[in-house]
Amino acid sequence: MKLYSLACIGLLLAGALAACDTGVKLVGPAAEHCGTAPLFAVLPVAMSDIDIITVFGGVDGPGHTLPTPHAGIFLRTEGAAVSAPGAMQVTRLRRTTYVASPNRQGKTDYSVEFQICKEVSGWFGHLTTLASSIPVPAKDWKECETYSTALETIESCTAKPDGLLVTAGQSLGTSGLSIALGLMALDFGLMDSRVKHQYVAEWRMPDPSLRAVCAWDKFDASVTTMLYSKLGNRSRPSTVPAGEPRCGTMQVDIAGTAKGVWALPSETRPIAGNETAYLALVNYPYRPQDQLALSIGPASLSPGVAVVTRASSGRVNRPFEQVTNDGLIYCYGPDDVQAPGRFWFIQLTASNALSVRNVFGSPTNLCQASPTTWTMVGATSFVR
Numbered sequence: 001m002k003l004y005s006l007a008c009i010g011l012l013l014a015g016a017l018a019a020c021d022t023g024v025k026l027v028g029p030a031a032e033h034c035g036t037a038p039l040f041a042v043l044p045v046a047m048s049d050i051d052i053i054t055v056f057g058g059v060d061g062p063g064h065t066l067p068t069p070h071a072g073i074f075l076r077t078e079g080a081a082v083s084a085p086g087a088m089q090v091t092r093l094r095r096t097t098y099v100a101s102p103n104r105q106g107k108t109d110y111s112v113e114f115q116i117c118k119e120v121s122g123w124f125g126h127l128t129t130l131a132s133s134i135p136v137p138a139k140d141w142k143e144c145e146t147y148s149t150a151l152e153t154i155e156s157c158t159a160k161p162d163g164l165l166v167t168a169g170q171s172l173g174t175s176g177l178s179i180a181l182g183l184m185a186l187d188f189g190l191m192d193s194r195v196k197h198q199y200v201a202e203w204r205m206p207d208p209s210l211r212a213v214c215a216w217d218k219f220d221a222s223v224t225t226m227l228y229s230k231l232g233n234r235s236r237p238s239t240v241p242a243g244e245p246r247c248g249t250m251q252v253d254i255a256g257t258a259k260g261v262w263a264l265p266s267e268t269r270p271i272a273g274n275e276t277a278y279l280a281l282v283n284y285p286y287r288p289q290d291q292l293a294l295s296i297g298p299a300s301l302s303p304g305v306a307v308v309t310r311a312s313s314g315r316v317n318r319p320f321e322q323v324t325n326d327g328l329i330y331c332y333g334p335d336d337v338q339a340p341g342r343f344w345f346i347q348l349t350a351s352n353a354l355s356v357r358n359v360f361g362s363p364t365n366l367c368q369a370s371p372t373t374w375t376m377v378g379a380t381s382f383v384r
Contacts, residue, residue, distance in 0.1 A: 030116065038218060040220070042083060045080050056250070061278075061297050064275065065296065069250060080174060080186075084114075084172055088165075093112060127174065189215065190213050195213055201384040204270055242290075243288045249285070260282070264381075282320070294344060306342065308335055326348075345375075345376060
């Protein structure tokens, strides 16, 4: 069994190894520097097969507590055809078998990793089949690794095609496993080696988190417009996306404030799969100007995502970038969609130390009570 570097392990768990040394020689445009023209002109799936598209940098604790370094398509058709959106070189294939899972145990899907140009690589994840033009003999599946996330145990094996070039519109396979099981997502991620997002604790964040970019903005303008007409969040279907950056962002940390990525003090290694020990305090990516999101991993704090209306002042739902080490406690809530009756007290206790307490107030809105009644007794501590 091959042992990967920590950076490559992070990519493996995220569904992309294209930034690691694949041992595959790049040829043609994949070996040349990127130009300024749009990278893609063809929809990866037909518009009639798209239910919604998602932002990149989305949060969905506890499984995806931290900003997710890829966007995605939720499909409305099982076995929908997936095509290359542009010319690319396939650099690695990944076969994923869900050894233990609450809803897809025993199922297998695939990822196609590719290089567009010298600086931009990417991947499609959760293909249910690979196209016949991408044959992989059984003996070519190697480098098998087993790992665990918050909910599943997964075996991943890879194969490395040699010089496999794909044209725009060429079939990559199919996606959309089961409407009944809710397994209809197609991941789409890109990384750009010229980009580097800034994190207070950069050592925690392996690629692709450091270099992820929005896939939707790399299309021809007319295609991007069509795609954005499908933007939405299935968990909050009544929310109409608005605001910028429209595609979301991975740039969430602001030093000396509560905004950004936090971890339990016990987490002393780079993030690798299981995100239940983390917390993300960010702008809600579908309404970044007027809503805040608390993406929560630890069981002690009611895991999930709470979305609250941003306030302009005071100590209730204050923007996270305005919460500093001032000795004050701030209150967040309510979120009547996914966290009714739950509230969170937050206090920055040092530039890189945060305390969070989950409190239950239904039917009372604890944030409307006098701040003198708020305490951090029993709070959970986080660090950068």
